[in-house]
Amino acid sequence: MKSPKSLTPQQVQFFHEEGYLIAPKVFDPAELEPLRQALHAAINLKARELKAAGKLKNLHSRLGFDQQLAAIFRDSPENGNVISRHLEGLRGGGFHAPEMFDVIAHKKLIASLTALLGTPEIVASSVYRVRPKLPNLGRGVVPWHQDSGYFAAHCDQHLIVTCWIPLVDATPENGCMQILPRTHRGKVVTHHTGGNAGFLVIRDEDLPGDPRQAVSAPCPRGGVVFMSNRTPHCSTPNYSDHIRWSIDLRFQSVDAPSNVGLWPRTLDDDGNADAEFYKKGTVACYPPEADFLVSSAKTPHLVTNYGEYARRRETYDRTKPSFPAVRHWPALEAATAAKAPKSKRKLAKA
Ligand SMILES: O=C(O)CCC(=O)C(=O)O
Incomplete structure (x- = not known):
């Protein structure tokens, strides 16, 4: 059987040097139609x-x-x-239909990730989001952050690849990603809680580069914007007349800490997980979500199928109330709030 097309060595080199890569043709757009x-x-x-x-x-x-x-x-x-x-996908199981799993485990995506992670032994994380960014609505505007800001500090030096996948053509007009290139090798900088819509936020003065050097990352449907977990990025408002649909998925090598194979013990009526849970294995980079093996050359029989993925995700979701916060970032003081991306028009707040 022919192996799926992967990234070129130049694309892989670009990703490691710049901290991101826009790959315009990972999927055939029709392959995203079921989702x-x-x-x-x-x-x-x-x-x-x-x-x-x-x-x-x-x-x-x-x-x-x-x-x-x-x-x-x-x-x-x-x-x-x-x-x-x-x-x-924040609470209550989120959207995890088979069509979602089919994109997460898609052989073309896995081929690209194998090249970026340098291994076919890959763990997918259920720290994924479905984002309907509605026109002219403030809530979908995501402030500057590194994904590691959301993860536990012991994972800072591991590569976790975010795959940002638009389900419509993503453009500057409808709020595509903005990325600060060549700044991903440094540390995870201070984030603050209380950014727009409850997101974490890096204040402008804490950014590891000049926000005026940010690159806009338009991406057609079928393409993927790959980013590392330490790449600062944000997204701008949707000024178009349509919804900017996207999903963002995360993947890491099996060598990075994960909770693959680990189950919270039976939960009590309030959804509280066993207090011993954290001592039972290496604590995952983002413990409230279920990790699962999505590709393996060494142990292909252990690769997770849809049923197991859904069961893991649902079980973890029921434990969420009891998971402590991953990092304790300070709250954003109004006086030093990060500057919102420049707005041409007024956005609704809801
Ligand atoms: O989709 C967006 O607008 C923001 C996505 C994002 O920040 C992420 O995937 O980490």
Whole structure:
């Protein structure tokens, strides 16, 4: 069988030197269609539930995937937020349908990651997010951060690759990624809690480079923006008339700390995990989420299938209330707040 196309040596070198890589043709755009359709179906399902409960009047079901949720949000920010949060993956299992798993474990993506990580022994993390960035809404604007700001400090020196995958063409107009290149070899700088929409934020003066040197990272559907866990990045507002859909996935070598194979013991009624949990193995880089083996040449029989992935993710999700914060960053004082990316227009706050 022909192996899937990987990255070129020049692309791999670029990633390691610059801390990111825009690879415009990892997937055939049609390969992302099942995920788009599954997300669209999930929106309709949740919207119908809200309608049955008398909370939502118009399903806007004639509108396409890039429009429907924005129209629901315009009618009622509350309904729009309920549906967005249901999909985003922060609580309650998030969106983890088979179509999502098929992208995470896609052989073309794994071939690229094998080249970047330098090994086919790869662990995927369920620290992934689905992001419907709605037009002209402030909540989707993500401030400067390194992904390691969210991870435990003992993982700072390990490479964890973020794959930022747009489900529509991502452009500066609709809020694509902004990246500070060649700054990923330094330390994890101070982050503050309380950035826009509750995200962590690096203050401008703490950034390891000049934010005016940031590169904008437009990426067509089918492409992937790869970043390291210490690459500072942010995203700008969506000023277009459509939703900027994207997912971001994270992968690491099996040599980096993970919780593969580790299960929290049975939970009590409040969802509290066994206090001994942290002593049972190497603490994962982001313990509240379930890691799983996604590729292996040495132990292919241990590669996780969809059923096991879903079971792990759901179990970990039920334990979340009891996981302590990974890092204790200071709160952002209003006087020194990081400057928001330049806004051309006023954004809604909800
Ligand atoms: O999608 C966005 O706008 C931000 C994504 C991001 O910051 C991340 O993937 O770490």
